[in-house]
Amino acid sequence: MAGPLDDSTIETIRRAMDHYAVGIFPNAKPASDEVHIAFSRRFGPIQRTPVLTITGRQERIRHPEIIDQSNFDHEGNILPDNDKRLLYKRANQQWHTDMSFHPVRATYSLLSAHVIPPSGADTQFADMRAVWDALPQVMRNRIEGLEAEHSYWYSRVTAGGPEPDENERRSRPPARHRLVHVQPGTGRKVVYLASHASHIVGWPMDEGRALLDELMAFATRPEFVYSHVWSLGDVVMWDNLTTMHRATPFDDTVWPRDMRRTTVREAEV
Ligand code: OGA
Numbered sequence: 610m611a612g613p614l615d616d617s618t619i620e621t622i623r624r625a626m627d628h629y630a631v632g633i634f635p636n637a638k639p640a641s642d643e644v645h646i647a648f649s650r651r652f653g654p655i656q657r658t659p660v661l662t663i664t665g666r667q668e669r670i671r672h673p674e675i676i677d678q679s680n681f682d683h684e685g686n687i688l689p690d691n692d693k694r695l696l697y698k699r700a701n702q703q704w705h706t707d708m709s710f711h712p713v714r715a716t717y718s719l720l721s722a723h724v725i726p727p728s729g730a731d732t733q734f735a736d737m738r739a740v741w742d743a744l745p746q747v748m749r750n751r752i753e754g755l756e757a758e759h760s761y762w763y764s765r766v767t768a769g770g771p772e773p774d775e776n777e778r779r780s781r782p783p784a785r786h787r788l789v790h791v792q793p794g795t796g797r798k799v800v801y802l803a804s805h806a807s808h809i810v811g812w813p814m815d816e817g818r819a820l821l822d823e824l825m826a827f828a829t830r831p832e833f834v835y836s837h838v839w840s841l842g843d844v845v846m847w848d849n850l851t852t853m854h855r856a857t858p859f860d861d862t863v864w865p866r867d868m869r870r871t872t873v874r875e876a877e878v
């Protein structure tokens with residue numbers, strides 16, 4: 610990742626990502642934030658500014674491109690059990706895709722392992738093209754053309770986090786996206802789903818949620834899922850437009866876990 614990479618190498622990685630959707634880049638030691646950011650930037654416009662407000666949050670990492678996915682506060686102390694920031698982080702244990710709650714979605718995320726706990730905390734990925742391929746035709750007919758509404762706050766609260774305050778809520782309104790889209794690089798159809806999806810646009814709330822629950826249960830069957838067991842220094846890159854992912858539990862008030870993410874966007878914002 611640190612070496613000079615010519616455009617054809619980047620294009621090869623991009624094509625491999627179109628095919629595999631998740632890529633593992635092992636590193637002998639964790640990549641510096643600078644290398645992580647520079648590598649990510651080769652794949653498109655990178656997110657630099659916070660996309661939402663969480664009251665009381667202070668940054669530990671000075672690069673605005675890095676999203677701090679650790680269980681630390683800004684001074685590097687492990688967050689206490691009842692801390693809102695930790696509760697919101699645990700919401701990553703629900704199946705989701707990054708930034709579906711934003712009109713300008715995430716394409717790739719690149720997550721780098723700086724400190725890992727002795728056990729647990731694998732990250733799982735579901736291939737949403739394989740999910741489309743396996744869906745019964747009646748379900749395909751039912752969902753093609755539908756739009757879902759996605760809200761960051763919806764997934765925080767359903768995962769057991771506190772209700773956002775007014776300022777937080779206003780900082781990130783919901784976004785709407787089609788439930789089925791086409792992957793440009795392959796022409797394959799994809800089910801675009803996430804824990805952020807609260808309902809189906811134009812449908813009664815309960816009916817929409819029932820459909821989303823049914824799809825979620827189908828999409829996360831073991832045959833669609835890869836579990837990544839982290840080694841220190843791994844950078845895992847995934848395509849948010851063709852996969853879902855989730856964190857898995859670990860003893861997060863005991864063991865430090867320092868994970869850092871960059872996010873590539875559909876467009877410059
Ligand atoms: C993320 C994410 C999962 C994990 O960084 O977007 O969901 O295992 N991470 O930390």
Ligand code: MN
Binds near residue numbers: 701705706
């Ligand atoms: Mn995520």
